[in-house]
Amino acid sequence: xxxxxxxxxxxxxxxxxxxxxxxxxxxxxxxxxxxxxxxxxxxxxxxxxxxxxxxxxxxxxxxxxxxxxxxxxxxxxxxxxxxxxxxxxxxxxxxxxxxxxxxxxxxxxxxxxxxxxxxxxxxxxxxxxxxxxxxxxxxxxxxxxxxxxxxxxxxxxxxxxxxxxxxxxxxxxxxxxxxxxxxxxxxxxxxxxxxxxxxxxxxxxxxxxxxxxxxxxxxxxxxxxxxxxxxxxxxxxxxxxxxxxxxxxxxxxxxxxxxxxxxxxxxxxxxxxxxxxxxxxxxxxxxxxxxxxxxxxxxxxxxxxxxxxxxxxxxxxxxxxxxxxxxxxxx
Ligand code: DP6
Numbered sequence: 001x002x003x004x005x006x007x008x009x010x011x012x013x014x015x016x017x018x019x020x021x022x023x024x025x026x027x028x029x030x031x032x033x034x035x036x037x038x039x040x041x042x043x044x045x046x047x048x049x050x051x052x053x054x055x056x057x058x059x060x061x062x063x064x065x066x067x068x069x070x071x072x073x074x075x076x077x078x079x080x081x082x083x084x085x086x087x088x089x090x091x092x093x094x095x096x097x098x099x100x101x102x103x104x105x106x107x108x109x110x111x112x113x114x115x116x117x118x119x120x121x122x123x124x125x126x127x128x129x130x131x132x133x134x135x136x137x138x139x140x141x142x143x144x145x146x147x148x149x150x151x152x153x154x155x156x157x158x159x160x161x162x163x164x165x166x167x168x169x170x171x172x173x174x175x176x177x178x179x180x181x182x183x184x185x186x187x188x189x190x191x192x193x194x195x196x197x198x199x200x201x202x203x204x205x206x207x208x209x210x211x212x213x214x215x216x217x218x219x220x221x222x223x224x225x226x227x228x229x230x231x232x233x234x235x236x237x238x239x240x241x242x243x244x245x246x247x248x249x250x251x252x253x254x255x256x257x258x259x260x261x262x263x264x265x266x267x268x269x270x271x272x273x274x275x276x277x278x279x280x281x282x283x284x285x286x287x288x289x290x291x292x293x294x295x296x297x298x299x300x301x302x303x304x305x306x307x308x309x310x311x312x313x314x315x316x317x318x319x320x321x322x323x324x325x326x327x328x329x330x331x
Contacts, residue, residue: 027139
């Protein structure tokens with residue numbers, strides 16, 4: 001429906017005449033990591049990061065990216081966790097490509113502190129791009145509404161559009177070619193007892209980025225045709241489970257959704273696999289614990305690490321069964 005736009009045209013349309021005149025010396029922002037319970041995997045437009053399906057995530061409270069940005073005359077200077085990055089670093093080129101969409105002539109000093117290992121499948125690009133957009137909004141005093149911020153963040157990384165919000169967040173896929181109806185909304189629901197933790201299976205960089213991995217899956221996996229129907233079912237089940245605080249319904253739909261996403265990847269040619277032997281060991285331990293009566297479910301993204309879903313009341317039993325668990329308690 002409608003006409004596609006270039007990313008620069010989307011930005012102009014969203015900014016609606018706002019300028020690049022700094023309102024302060026430095027813009028500052030925080031954005032949380034989000035973990036998808038119903039995954040985004042596959043694009044209908046790669047330039048605008050428009051997804052094939054909607055997706056649903058939970059933000060992780062105080063865990064995320066803190067970003068400071070200030071205009072500078074010389075070349076860009078980027079620090080990640082207090083380490084200055086070289087121009088050859090892929091993180092720097094990705095940031096630069098994104099900032100070029102706004103104003104190619106303007107350079108910046110950027111400091112980002114991320115609470116999670118970058119590029120380890122723990123959604124660091126999502127919180128990173130969301131924090132960057134919020135920091136630009138702060139620097140230039142744009143005062144954009146959350147929908148506009150979500151659209152801008154999506155242009156950096158699809159899943160970043162969900163990190164504009166805390167809580168449960170749905171990224172509505174939209175139908176328009178220009179993607180102006182493809183943004184995240186916060187669900188009117190909370191579930192303070194729901195916990196996410198994660199088990200590190202490897203902190204090494206992944207063999208293939210999610211961007212290339214999803215492109216190859218869409219183009220070559222025979223199983224991808226089944227993915228939109230799976231998402232439609234899982235999204236409905238997860239929303240209902242959140243509304244009713246039905247943990248088993250939530251966990252089983254989220255786990256099945258993640259495994260189905262990985263199944264589409266395994267069927268790609270060449271296969272897209274983020275799994276390591278430790279991943280399989282961890283998943284089997286989750287299934288065994290559940291058979292023995294412990295309510296725990298797994299989800300995974302584009303990396304080897306496994307995230308666990310559980311309830312606050314079961315925390316001690318979960319810690320005993322998984323001593324290597326990194327606990328996360330969203331605020
Ligand atoms: C597996 O948002 O990193 O984490 O839009 O190409 O930047 P790009 O992809 P990205 O993909 C995330 C995929 C996922 C699932 C999810 O978070 O929904």
